[in-house]
Amino acid sequence: MWDYSELSAEARKLGGPDALRAAYVQVGRRLGQRRGFILGALAVGVPVAGRKVLKDYRDRRAVAASQATVVTSEAAPATEEVVVAEAEAVLAAVDAAPVVDEPEPEPAADSSPSAAAAQSTPEAGRHVSA
Numbered sequence: 001m002w003d004y005s006e007l008s009a010e011a012r013k014l015g016g017p018d019a020l021r022a023a024y025v026q027v028g029r030r031l032g033q034r035r036g037f038i039l040g041a042l043a044v045g046v047p048v049a050g051r052k053v054l055k056d057y058r059d060r061r062a063v064a065a066s067q068a069t070v071v072t073s074e075a076a077p078a079t080e081e082v083v084v085a086e087a088e089a090v091l092a093a094v095d096a097a098p099v100v101d102e103p104e105p106e107p108a109a110d111s112s113p114s115a116a117a118a119q120s121t122p123e124a125g126r127h128v129s130a
Helices: 004-014 017-066 080-096 113-120
Strands: none
Touching: 004 017
Protein backbone atom coordinates (compact mmCIF):
# COMPACT_ATOMS: atom_id res chain seq x y z
CA MET A 1 0.00 0.00 0.00
CA TRP A 2 1.22 3.47 -0.83
CA ASP A 3 1.98 6.06 1.75
CA TYR A 4 -0.15 9.14 0.90
CA SER A 5 2.44 11.61 2.20
CA GLU A 6 5.16 10.18 -0.09
CA LEU A 7 2.79 10.16 -3.05
CA SER A 8 1.77 13.78 -2.52
CA ALA A 9 5.39 14.87 -2.07
CA GLU A 10 6.32 13.20 -5.35
CA ALA A 11 3.32 14.83 -7.11
CA ARG A 12 4.37 18.24 -5.77
CA LYS A 13 7.91 17.76 -7.17
CA LEU A 14 6.58 16.85 -10.65
CA GLY A 15 3.98 19.64 -10.78
CA GLY A 16 0.73 18.10 -9.54
CA PRO A 17 -1.31 14.93 -9.77
CA ASP A 18 -1.68 15.08 -13.56
CA ALA A 19 2.09 15.34 -14.02
CA LEU A 20 2.59 12.39 -11.66
CA ARG A 21 0.12 10.30 -13.65
CA ALA A 22 1.82 11.24 -16.96
CA ALA A 23 5.24 10.30 -15.51
CA TYR A 24 3.97 6.87 -14.48
CA VAL A 25 2.39 6.30 -17.90
CA GLN A 26 5.63 7.28 -19.63
CA VAL A 27 7.64 4.91 -17.41
CA GLY A 28 5.16 2.13 -18.19
CA ARG A 29 5.46 2.75 -21.91
CA ARG A 30 9.24 2.60 -21.76
CA LEU A 31 9.07 -0.67 -19.86
CA GLY A 32 6.56 -1.99 -22.39
CA GLN A 33 8.75 -0.95 -25.30
CA ARG A 34 11.78 -2.63 -23.75
CA ARG A 35 9.85 -5.81 -23.07
CA GLY A 36 8.43 -5.75 -26.59
CA PHE A 37 11.87 -5.30 -28.12
CA ILE A 38 13.33 -8.12 -26.04
CA LEU A 39 10.43 -10.47 -26.79
CA GLY A 40 10.57 -9.61 -30.51
CA ALA A 41 14.30 -10.24 -30.65
CA LEU A 42 13.81 -13.58 -28.90
CA ALA A 43 10.89 -14.51 -31.17
CA VAL A 44 13.03 -13.96 -34.26
CA GLY A 45 16.49 -14.87 -32.98
CA VAL A 46 15.79 -18.18 -31.27
CA PRO A 47 14.32 -19.93 -34.34
CA VAL A 48 17.05 -18.57 -36.62
CA ALA A 49 19.82 -19.66 -34.24
CA GLY A 50 18.12 -23.01 -33.67
CA ARG A 51 17.90 -23.66 -37.40
CA LYS A 52 21.61 -22.89 -37.84
CA VAL A 53 22.58 -25.17 -34.96
CA LEU A 54 20.38 -27.97 -36.30
CA LYS A 55 21.85 -27.60 -39.82
CA ASP A 56 25.42 -27.72 -38.46
CA TYR A 57 24.56 -30.81 -36.42
CA ARG A 58 23.07 -32.59 -39.44
CA ASP A 59 26.04 -31.65 -41.64
CA ARG A 60 28.50 -33.01 -39.06
CA ARG A 61 26.54 -36.26 -38.80
CA ALA A 62 26.43 -36.64 -42.60
CA VAL A 63 30.19 -36.08 -42.90
CA ALA A 64 30.91 -38.52 -40.07
CA ALA A 65 28.70 -41.18 -41.67
CA SER A 66 30.34 -40.79 -45.08
CA GLN A 67 33.88 -41.14 -43.77
CA ALA A 68 35.25 -44.66 -43.86
CA THR A 69 36.16 -46.11 -40.52
CA VAL A 70 39.12 -48.43 -40.17
CA VAL A 71 38.67 -51.24 -37.70
CA THR A 72 41.68 -53.30 -36.74
CA SER A 73 41.53 -56.44 -34.73
CA GLU A 74 44.16 -58.56 -33.07
CA ALA A 75 43.31 -61.52 -35.31
CA ALA A 76 44.37 -59.66 -38.47
CA PRO A 77 46.94 -56.96 -37.67
CA ALA A 78 47.42 -54.43 -40.45
CA THR A 79 51.07 -53.54 -40.04
CA GLU A 80 53.48 -52.43 -42.67
CA GLU A 81 55.45 -55.67 -42.52
CA VAL A 82 52.35 -57.78 -43.18
CA VAL A 83 51.37 -55.65 -46.17
CA VAL A 84 54.89 -55.83 -47.63
CA ALA A 85 54.99 -59.62 -47.15
CA GLU A 86 51.64 -60.03 -48.95
CA ALA A 87 52.84 -57.86 -51.84
CA GLU A 88 56.03 -59.89 -52.19
CA ALA A 89 53.98 -63.12 -52.20
CA VAL A 90 51.81 -61.79 -55.03
CA LEU A 91 54.87 -60.74 -57.04
CA ALA A 92 56.46 -64.18 -56.55
CA ALA A 93 53.27 -65.87 -57.76
CA VAL A 94 53.19 -63.66 -60.86
CA ASP A 95 56.86 -64.38 -61.64
CA ALA A 96 56.31 -68.14 -61.29
CA ALA A 97 53.32 -68.23 -63.65
CA PRO A 98 54.16 -69.63 -67.12
CA VAL A 99 53.98 -67.27 -70.11
CA VAL A 100 51.93 -68.62 -72.99
CA ASP A 101 52.61 -67.32 -76.50
CA GLU A 102 49.78 -67.06 -78.96
CA PRO A 103 50.04 -69.47 -81.91
CA GLU A 104 50.68 -68.19 -85.44
CA PRO A 105 47.59 -68.09 -87.68
CA GLU A 106 47.29 -70.93 -90.17
CA PRO A 107 47.67 -70.06 -93.89
CA ALA A 108 44.47 -69.81 -95.89
CA ALA A 109 43.04 -72.84 -97.69
CA ASP A 110 43.92 -71.26 -101.05
CA SER A 111 47.36 -72.72 -101.82
CA SER A 112 48.08 -70.81 -105.03
CA PRO A 113 51.55 -69.21 -105.16
CA SER A 114 50.18 -65.73 -105.91
CA ALA A 115 47.95 -65.83 -102.83
CA ALA A 116 50.90 -66.93 -100.65
CA ALA A 117 53.07 -64.14 -102.09
CA ALA A 118 50.33 -61.58 -101.49
CA GLN A 119 50.05 -62.64 -97.86
CA SER A 120 53.78 -62.52 -97.22
CA THR A 121 54.49 -59.09 -98.79
CA PRO A 122 53.08 -55.98 -97.16
CA GLU A 123 51.20 -53.42 -99.14
CA ALA A 124 52.90 -50.24 -100.13
CA GLY A 125 52.89 -47.64 -97.35
CA ARG A 126 51.97 -50.05 -94.55
CA HIS A 127 54.43 -51.14 -91.93
CA VAL A 128 54.39 -54.59 -90.44
CA SER A 129 54.71 -54.62 -86.70
CA ALA A 130 56.20 -57.60 -84.95
